[in-house]
Amino acid sequence: xxxxxxxxxxxxxxxxxxxxxxxxxxxxxxxxxxxxxxxxxxxxxxxxxxxxxxxxxxxxxxxxxxxxxxxxxxxxxxxxxxxxxxxxxxxxxxxxxxxxxxxxxxxxxxxxxxxxxxxxxxxxxxxxxxxxxxxxxxxxxxxxxxxxxxxxxxxxxxxxxxxxxxxxxxxxxxxxxxxxxxxxxxxxxxxxxxxxxxxxxxxxxxxxxxxxxxxxxxxxxxxxxxxxxxxxxxxxxxxxxxxxxxxxxxxxxxxxxxxxxxxxxxxxxxxxxxxxxxxxxxxxxxxxxxxxxxxxxxxxxxxxxxxxx
Amino acid sequence: xxxxxxxxxxxxxxxxxxxxxxxxxxxxxxxxxxxxxxxxxxxxxxxxxxxxxxxxxxxxxxxxxxxxxxxxxxxxxxxxxxxxxxxxxxxxxxxxxxxxxxxxxxxxxxxxxxxxxxxxxxxxxxxxxxxxxxxxxxxxxxxxxxxxxxxxxxxxxxxxxxxxxxxxxxxxxxxxxxxxxxxxxxxxxxxxxxxxxxxxxxxxxxxxxxxxxxxxxxxxxxxxxxxxxxxxxxxxxxxxxxxxxxxxxxxxxxxxxxxxxxxxxxxxxxxxxxxxxxxxxxxxxxxxxxxxxxxxxxxxxxxxxxxxxxxxxxxxxxxxxxxxxxxxxxxxxxxxxxxxxxxxxxxxxxxxxxxxxxxxxxxxxxxxxxxxxxxxxxxxxxxxxxxxxxxxxxx
Numbered sequence: 245x246x247x248x249x250x251x252x253x254x255x256x257x258x259x260x261x262x263x264x265x266x267x268x269x270x271x272x273x274x275x276x277x278x279x280x281x282x283x284x285x286x287x288x289x290x291x292x293x294x295x296x297x298x299x300x301x302x303x304x305x306x307x308x309x310x311x312x313x314x315x316x317x318x319x320x321x322x323x324x325x326x327x328x329x330x331x332x333x334x335x336x337x338x339x340x341x342x343x344x345x346x347x348x349x350x351x352x353x354x355x356x357x358x359x360x361x362x363x364x365x366x367x368x369x370x371x372x373x374x375x376x377x378x379x380x381x382x383x384x385x386x387x388x389x390x391x392x393x394x395x396x397x398x399x400x401x402x403x404x405x406x407x408x409x410x411x412x413x414x415x416x417x418x419x420x421x422x423x424x425x426x427x428x429x430x431x432x433x434x435x436x437x438x439x440x441x442x443x444x445x446x447x448x449x450x451x452x453x454x455x456x457x458x459x460x461x462x463x464x465x466x467x468x469x470x471x472x473x474x475x476x477x478x479x480x481x482x483x484x485x486x487x488x489x490x491x492x493x494x495x496x497x498x499x500x501x502x503x504x505x506x507x508x509x510x511x512x513x514x515x516x517x518x519x520x521x522x523x524x525x526x527x528x529x530x531x532x533x534x535x536x537x538x539x540x541x542x543x544x545x546x547x548x549x550x551x552x553x
Numbered sequence: 554x555x556x557x558x559x560x561x562x563x564x565x566x567x568x569x570x571x572x573x574x575x576x577x578x579x580x581x582x583x584x585x586x587x588x589x590x591x592x593x594x595x596x597x598x599x600x601x602x603x604x605x606x607x608x609x610x611x612x613x614x615x616x617x618x619x620x621x622x623x624x625x626x627x628x629x630x631x632x633x634x635x636x637x638x639x640x641x642x643x644x645x646x647x648x649x650x651x652x653x654x655x656x657x658x659x660x661x662x663x664x665x666x667x668x669x670x671x672x673x674x675x676x677x678x679x680x681x682x683x684x685x686x687x688x689x690x691x692x693x694x695x696x697x698x699x700x701x702x703x704x705x706x707x708x709x710x711x712x713x714x715x716x717x718x719x720x721x722x723x724x725x726x727x728x729x730x731x732x733x734x735x736x737x738x739x740x741x742x743x744x745x746x747x748x749x750x751x752x753x754x755x756x757x758x759x760x761x762x763x764x765x766x767x768x769x770x771x772x773x774x775x776x777x778x779x780x781x782x783x784x785x786x787x788x789x790x791x792x793x794x795x796x797x798x799x800x801x802x803x804x805x806x807x808x809x810x811x812x813x814x815x816x817x818x819x820x821x822x823x824x825x826x827x828x829x830x831x832x833x834x835x836x837x838x839x840x841x842x843x844x845x846x847x848x849x850x851x852x853x854x855x856x857x858x859x860x861x862x863x864x865x866x867x868x869x870x871x872x873x874x875x876x877x878x879x880x881x882x883x884x885x886x887x888x889x890x891x892x893x894x895x896x897x898x899x900x901x902x903x904x905x906x907x908x909x910x911x912x913x914x915x916x917x918x919x920x921x922x923x924x925x926x927x928x929x930x931x932x933x934x935x936x937x938x939x940x941x942x943x944x945x946x947x948x
Binding site for chain 1: 785786789790791793794797798799801802804879882883886887888889899902903905906909910913916920923924927928931
């Protein structure tokens with residue numbers, strides 16, 4: 245078991261390394277440097293700029309510096325926000341993004357799983373139909389549409405929540421709800437179908453036949469097994485929340501890392517693009533690793549001799 | 554026992570006892586099952602509607618998606634019109650432009666503002682022979698507070714204060730955008746862009762994924778391990794990030810850039826699926842027979858293995874299309890989509906964001922289109938899964 249975890253861990257490191265490399269060479273193969281403007285910059289200034297940001301060095305040297313920077317968590321200066329380092333951007337933006345993202349994750353687990361279970365237990369009753377209708381709607385509406393709808397009604401028409409920033413607890417409601425909408429619906433659907441399958445299993449019947457209380461049949465035997473597929477989905481959920489932050493932070497004007505990413509994409513701020521890509525990808529890889537470990541610990545059927553997919 | 558004890562059996566009863574049912578091919582059987590699945594049929598109808606809406610409906614409009622009439626910007630789909638003279642209706646926009654409208658909702662023209670008295674909040678408009686005075690000081694100026702209406706129009710008789718009626722905007726059925734472009738036509742055109750991107754990207758995914766997955770599975774051994782390790786690594790990256798990077802890399806933002814970006818990234822899902830299918834199929838006897846007969850490897854893969862895995866492949870493809878629509882609109886929404894004046898649904902939603910509180914309908918129609926498409930494809934995909942691949946059937 246330990247060797248399985250070790251191998252998974254080494255693969256994760258390799259993956260992050262490859263992601264960093266690919267990102268670096270992609271960004272450096274873009275025609276024109278980061279200081280190419282519509283109005284040509286004088287050669288002299290261009291030379292000084294290139295020298296300042298070490299862009300005139302051979303590619304392998306830049307690559308070496310970049311890798312060294314990654315390991316020491318030094319992402320270099322931002323090309324478009326003069327005088328700011330990418331580290332500054334990340335350390336100011338990441339806590340906000342993480343807070344909203346963590347709350348969204350919490351909401352997904354704390355609401356998605358219970359309503360999925362309730363819906364499965366009340367199969368084909370009105371409550372089941374209502375939940376499934378909402379969940380189906382939830383997976384068909386893109387997060388940016390949901391976010392704008394929330395802004396329009398709750399911030400614009402009703403004035404219950406502020407439409408931008410993260411000052412009070414109320415201002416978290418909008419972004420967290422918009423960010424979790426899709427995954428919440430997905431988790432509810434997944435839990436429901438998995439629960440329905442588990443409830444038909446022999447061991448549930450055996451548990452009932454042995455005279456266990458319904459509560460303990462559901463809680464101890466059914467739910468525990470039904471949430472295993474849900475755990476595997478938590479990795480992709482993190483990805484969905486991270487990419488969701490790109491639009492949510494733009495709509496709700498939250499100065500988080502997702503908004504910096506979108507800004508850096510439109511400003512062609514290559515250092516920021518690289519840093520945030522690598523950061524997000526690493527975060528995702530680590531989450532998938534953790535989910536796999538959790539999965540292996542929860543589900544005794546997993547064999548460790550070979551990777552199971 | 555002699556022959557007289559035996560009688561001949563009437564053959565007609567025999568036929569009845571064992572009715573020979575017409576044997577159904579795989580596709581006939583799948584179609585029969587699909588027809589029984591009501592949500593799937595609704596989804597199919599929805600998909601056909603979206604395709605007709607995107608590809609056929611624009612042929613019947615005389616307006617182009619890029620035609621702009623700046624005078625008619627930001628018009629809502631429902632117009633509140635005032636009858637200021639006999640059979641002379643006007644509509645006042647939120648930025649105080651006065652438009653002449655027919656009683657049935659056609660936009661006829663704009664009245665020029667010839668005089669403006671900002672202090673007393675009086676604007677005078679004229680269409681050449683008729684002068685209209687708009688008083689918008691109600692509820693704004695002292696002495697005119699607490700009035701039940703906000704505007705009044707005066708031609709030469711009494712003030713007209715209450716709207717005559719609400720009519721549907723016949724010139725711009727879904728309203729117009731900030732440049733006065735016809736939103737309905739733009740949503741249609743957006744359907745074309747979004748669907749083209751989704752379909753072509755899914756086909757690219759299909760081709761790469763099927764070739765890659767089947768090759769890996771058929772070869773097995775070291776080839777399989779290396780090929781699948783690559784897929785694993787690609788799969789452990791948030792794919793949207795890479796689509797964004799490719800869009801940044803290619804720079805030129807056309808339709809094809811988006812297709813390449815989506816197509817070059819999302820095939821990993823398909824490759825895994827095909828590999829799994831081929832792995833289980835390749836041990837079966839018919840493949841052994843084909844090999845024994847000396848069939849070329851390429852033919853074994855594409856004539857024998859892939860056709861037998863076609864059910865799950867098609868299901869996965871139907872699910873891939875809405876995912877591509879979703880991703881495309883997402884990328885367009887953050888400003889990396891097709892460049893203006895082209896528009897996809899995501900771009901339209903993005904453009905609507907700036908004027909959301911004043912012109913919410915600009916967001917409504919593109920969003921409705923996205924949600925409708927997603928729902929239709931998802932329902933069709935669910936039904937197809939049940940019809941084509943009974944093993945995957947969910948409880």
